[in-house]
Structures are given as C-alpha cells and as structure tokens.
Amino acid sequence: MEAVDFESPDRRARFEKGLTTALPQPAWMRVWAVESPDSRFVAHLDLTGSSIPSEKHRASLGIGVEESFYRRGLGRRLMQGAIEFATRNEIEWIDLSVFTDNHAAIGLYQSLGFEEVGRRNDRFRISGRSVDDLTMTLRIKS
Numbered sequence: 819m820e821a822v823d824f825e826s827p828d829r830r831a832r833f834e835k836g837l838t839t840a841l842p843q844p845a846w847m848r849v850w851a852v853e854s855p856d857s858r859f860v861a862h863l864d865l866t867g868s869s870i871p872s873e874k875h876r877a878s879l880g881i882g883v884e885e886s887f888y889r890r891g892l893g894r895r896l897m898q899g900a901i902e903f904a905t906r907n908e909i910e911w912i913d914l915s916v917f918t919d920n921h922a923a924i925g926l927y928q929s930l931g932f933e934e935v936g937r938r939n940d941r942f943r944i945s946g947r948s949v950d951d952l953t954m955t956l957r958i959k960s
C-alpha cells in the first residue's frame with residue numbers, strides 16, 4: 819500500500835476548506851479532538867459530508883485513539899458527540915468502513931446502534947496481506 823502524504827498542500831487545502839464549509843454544503847468537514855494533560859492530541863474524530871449534493875443527508879465518520887489511551891471511554895465520548903452533532907444538523911445517516919478484524923471498533927460501533935450493511939472482500943492488500951472491510955451505518959432519523 820502506498821503511503822499517504824498527510825502533509826501535502828492539496829490535502830491540507832481540502833482539509834481547511836472542509837472545516838470552513840457550512841453545513842449542509844457539499845464536502846463540509848468537522849473534527850473533534852481530545853487533548854492529554856501534557857497538551858498532545860490523543861484522540862480524534864472526523865465527520866465529512868459528501869461532495870455529491872444529492873447525498874447531503876449523510877456523513878462519513880473516521881476515528882482514532884492513541885494506544886496508551888485505549889479503553890478509557892474516549893472513543894465512546896467522541897462518537898456520542900458526533901451523533902449529537904449530526905442529529906442537531908439534520909444528518910440522517912452516518913456511514914463508516916472498518917476492517918473485519920477490528921473487533922474493538924466494531925464493538926464500539928455496534929454498541930451505538932451501527933449496523934453492518936456491506937462487506938468488501940479483499941478490499942486492501944497491506945504488506946502482502948488481504949484485508950476485508952465492512953461498511954456500517956447508523957440511521958439517525960427514521
């Protein structure tokens with residue numbers, strides 16, 4: 819798998835544009851982070867609106883917690899905050915992808931009501947290993 823250049827100017831510009839795009843305009847983005855007592859970001863969550871106008875009732879979610887801060891409730895707290903944000907902003911669905919062997923994340927998502935809606939076998943090849951992933955979604959408004 820090729821490395822992603824997180825520092826590339828294009829990526830940075832897209833990120834900054836997303837953060838300043840008002841909802842529900844296409845390609846909005848919001849990010850929440852948790853800071854440790856020594857002022858490091860140790861957990862983050864991003865929600866992104868689709869760039870397709872007809873998909874503006876949905877958002878995609880990504881999350882990560884630094885390993886030494888696992889199992890302290892940070893992931894759940896960030897997820898609950900994102901679901902509240904989506905509810906307030908009339909987002910009706912939150913979508914995400916997760917590796918099928920990521921039991922920690924799948925457990926977190928299921929506990930918040932996310933359901934598996936699809937599976938892509940052999941989605942990635944990472945260091946020669948084939949990795950399947952699941953698509954999961956949360957219906958916020960029925």
Ligand SMILES: CC(C)(COP(=O)(O)OP(=O)(O)OC[C@H]1O[C@@H](n2cnc3c(N)ncnc32)[C@H](O)[C@@H]1OP(=O)(O)O)[C@@H](O)C(=O)NCCC(=O)NCCS
Nearest residue numbers: 881882883888889890891892893894915916922923925926
């Ligand atoms: C998945 C992740 C975000 C969970 O963050 P966290 O702060 O450790 O999670 P929490 O402490 O809030 O735990 C919430 C729930 O997640 C589940 N969970 C978390 N770690 C787990 C583990 N090791 N095994 C099984 N379930 C686990 C449990 O349901 C847990 O609820 P409980 O503590 O009441 O049993 C974190 O493990 C992580 O960042 N992993 C690496 C990056 C990643 O996988 N991101 C998601 C990609 S889709």
